[in-house]
Amino acid sequence: MTDERKLPQLVMRLANLASLPALELPAGYHLRHFEPGDELHWEAIVEKSFGWSRDFGRRIASHPYYQPERVLFICDQEKPVATACAWEEPQWEADCGYLHMVGVDPAYGGRGLGYSVSLAALHRMREEGKRHAVLETDDFRLSAIHIYLKLGYVPAYEGSELEERWRQVHDKLNIPFIPRPGVQAATKPGKPDKPNEDALVLNERHRIYGVIDGVSSMTGYCDADGSTGGWIAAQLLARELGADTPQLELREAVLRANSQLMQRMDEVGVDTSEKWKRWGAVFAVVKVHASYFEYVQSGDCMLFARYRDGSIRVMSRNQVAGFDHQSLTALRELKESGTLTEEEISLRMKPIAIGNRNLANMPGGYSVMNGDPALASLMEYGHISLANVQRIYAVSDGMFHFIENDEDPRKWEKFLNELDVQGIKAYMERLVEEEELDPLCEKYPRHKKSDDKSAVIVELARINSSV
Template sequence: MPKNISVDFSVESSTQKGISALNEDALVLNANKQVYGVIDGVSSIEMFLDHDQRTGGYIAAQLVASHLHVQSKDINIREAVLAANVELRQRMEAEGIDVTCSWKLWSAVFAVVQIHPTYMEYVQCGDCMLFVQYNDQSIRVLTRNQVEAFDTRILNKKQELIELGHSKEDIQLQLFPLTESNRNKANTLEGYSVMNGDPAFADFLEYGRISRANVSKVYAVTDGLFHHIEASDDPQKWDKFIMEINKKGLEHYMDHLTCIEEQDPFCIHFPRHKKSDDKSAVIMEFQSGV
């Protein structure tokens, strides 16, 4: 480590449960290894509950978190999430899940960073997002919402069926083939990356390294924080999103978003899959170390 460089930073984090029985999100707060981030367990199409009433998405998210919270050895975050993927497959096989059928798999998505003296490493999949703010207040969108296009297709079809007067049950029935098709595109060239026990995940996981020069903040967020802007075509939407979090503060931003969701319980004004999704964020704020 260069003698004149420190890694002094503070960490703010929060997670709030949506309307589901369990919060399928998880936080990564490994101060000893300087690994931080968020994980979002994906709600299963085919309902599964273990003997402790835990869903497949919850189990997947907690499994990733456990691999990233290791204290006894150095962590390579890419290897850690790939090891979690292998263990997830083993857990599903032990529970009798058909691991040859992609749409039945338990899964999780995440956005995680590891802080080093002069750089940061990251791993990401799915629709969890990472943002970097620099000392000049500019915002860098480090990751891509890989499932946005697939979500949009389903939500547009749902809105079409609502306008045609279909019942809730009929809408669910008609959306199932499209949802199944989307899930079957996981970890393929036609789809997106998601940790679901499939060995192909290793080929589609996104990871990298960026310089820490002039970085003031890093944000890791789950999709529950931005469903209301997900469909926006505003090229500045992410900058505005980060500015709102900075202005309101993380907890107040989440509370404000919950109020917006309560005013749109049928998901009409802001199209989304459920009234209120789990919401999680970790914000790292750096002090000048030079």
């Protein structure tokens, strides 16, 4: 072997073995697994393919996962000319297959045998119950990497060094390289002494980014650790969306968290027959692909896109703004009456709040993850082309509660311009300063002086410039 091996090796993942293409061998070839006496055939193919010798007994037969059925050959008549192992290694997940020792006799190159024997190994993995697959390879094995990409494998990398190595590989293969997006994110509690019920989603592996805003029960539930229902709900969803599992779909992850939330509430005795007693979470999350992005959204978390020409696309609707406006109007009228104590005002506002909470996941209300299966049809989701998209923004309502009911048609554009100019953290600090100047919520009507704040900005200029 004359090419220099770099460590760590490059890793590639195949997210789903469920939809593999059918195996079709070239005419005159057939597939079989290892038979006694094939040791020398395997060693000869490996030496011709890789340029170094390996002993079958030490390399393969002594492995704890070894079975003859997992070592495959494609044969020309009776002669084995290509091989691959449908393998498993302990450092990967239990349901993850490992494509191992793919080799083709160079005299049989150019006939698609590397692709076919690899696909045969993937079929074998699926038959054994594997759900996804991984492999390790070297930077200089360009022909093999091209085959793996054709099979549906995608590069997996962490850190700038591996990203640069993959960029060089793609350049040599003359295949567009899709870099990871740049991400700016921050979250800040509304009160330093209270749990932050917001959560960030920063899943680099799956390029999933967004914000979650927990919604606490009006009953004031807290567990033994002092965690509110809203915090628990937000963390359940953040865990599902931040998972490292090979296959992660946005909508399905939300629905799994929704079911888990209902189970969690049932376990601690929450009366879920009354919606206003439930915990919940609203969210705005995207998953970035090579040429488009998916999104899921509910409640008053918001999603925006900025295009290269500077134009802004509002991709979501603040579903609770109208209900907030009604309740804030009622609150103002009660205060202006001048005849009611704070306690009396609170008692009169409670039925309004309960009524609004009971509109959760109703056609005339708004969507929220609160354990209700109706979320499946009422949350917003879809996909949007990345063509000319420069940035995607996901923000929780604490970032914009000053302008929640502003009638200025350019309010979102102005808001995003400020975020771009100041940056998320600086914008948050300035917002806190303004909240302190309006502690009674008179200049900017809102339900509390300061709310939890979260924002994620996904910078896509690097991606679009590479496509």
